[in-house]
Amino acid sequence: MKLKDSQTYNNLARAFVTECSARARYEFCEYGFRYNGYEAIATLIDKIAYQEFNHARMLYTKLQDGEDKQIDNIDISLGLPFREKWDLLKNLQALEQDELNEAEVYSTFEKVAKEEGFEDIAKLFGMIREVEIRHAKIFKEVYLQLKSKKLYKKDKETMWICPSCGYISYGKQAWETCPLCQAKQGYCEIVLSEKI
Numbered sequence: 255m256k257l258k259d260s261q262t263y264n265n266l267a268r269a270f271v272t273e274c275s276a277r278a279r280y281e282f283c284e285y286g287f288r289y290n291g292y293e294a295i296a297t298l299i300d301k302i303a304y305q306e307f308n309h310a311r312m313l314y315t316k317l318q319d320g321e322d323k324q325i326d327n328i329d330i331s332l333g334l335p336f337r338e339k340w341d342l343l344k345n346l347q348a349l350e351q352d353e354l355n356e357a358e359v360y361s362t363f364e365k366v367a368k369e370e371g372f373e374d375i376a377k378l379f380g381m382i383r384e385v386e387i388r389h390a391k392i393f394k395e396v397y398l399q400l401k402s403k404k405l406y407k408k409d410k411e412t413m414w415i416c417p418s419c420g421y422i423s424y425g426k427q428a429w430e431t432c433p434l435c436q437a438k439q440g441y442c443e444i445v446l447s448e449k450i
Contacts (some may be wrong), residue, residue, distance in 0.1 A: 257319075260370045265363040266317050267328040269379070272356060273310035275334045277303045279352070283345045290342060291440040295396060295405075297417070298444065299349075302389055309382050316375055346397035353390035357383045391450045399444070406439055415443045 257263050280303035288296035317325060335355075337348040360383035367376035399405040406414075406428035414428040415421070419435035428442040 255370055257372065260372070262363070262367045262370050262372045262375055263317070264328070264330055265366060265379075266313050266375065267330050268332050269360070269363060269382075270310050270313040270317065271330065271332065272334065272359075273306050273313060276352060276356070277306040277310065279335070280306060280349065283342075283349060286340055286342060286345065291438060292342070292400075293438075293441040294417070294444045295400070295440075298392070298396065302392070305385065305389070309385070312378060312382075316378060343397060343401055346393050346400065350390045350393035350397065353386045353393065357386040357390065360386065388450060392446065395446055395450060396444065405444055406442060408445065412445050414445075416441060417443055 280299050284296045284299040284303060287293075287299060317328075335348070335352055337344075339345070360379045364376045364379035364383065367373075367379060396405075408426050411424055411426060412428075414423050414425070416432040416435060416437055418437040418441055419432060421432050421434040423429060423433075428439055430439050431437070432441070
């Protein structure tokens with residue numbers, strides 16, 4: 255079967271559009287966190303948005319690897335979420351759910367690609383699915399830490415790093431203002447679980 259004649263071809267296109275949309279939505283959320291002084295969360299979301307860009311890049315590459323090097327149009331239909339607003343906590347929950355939904359879809363796409371004989375594309379869908387599950391865990395943990403006000407308070411001594419100047423301190427709580435460069439606490443790198 256030729257790629258262009260397969261369901262996998264349409265799934266690649268749908269996945270590409272979904273990843274592009276995710277990146278844009280994540281950039282909107284990143285802006286909201288940065289605007290509200292949560293520089294470290296914004297930076298984390300920006301990093302994930304860049305990873306979504308690279309997922310899209312690899313999906314696009316697989317589409318271009320097909321028989322037709324020039325694709326004028328692929329007619330697809332899909333639904334995209336439009337939930338993110340200015341509520342930071344709700345946005346983190348929405349981002350987590352978006353990632354879990356994408357992981358579920360990638361599981362189906364992987365199965366279809368295997369059935370159609372596109373093992374390399376099935377492997378790509380599987381790898382992206384694993385990353386989306388990890389993204390969901392990150393968003394959930396940041397949500398829980400922010401909601402419980404434990405983003406910069408821990409039960410045990412922790413290393414706190416200022417990404418602006420490199421200052422490092424140790425304690426159960428991050429500094430309010432970096433003693434070296436005067437960056438606000440929202441710049442301090444957040445500490446995620448080692449399980450993620």
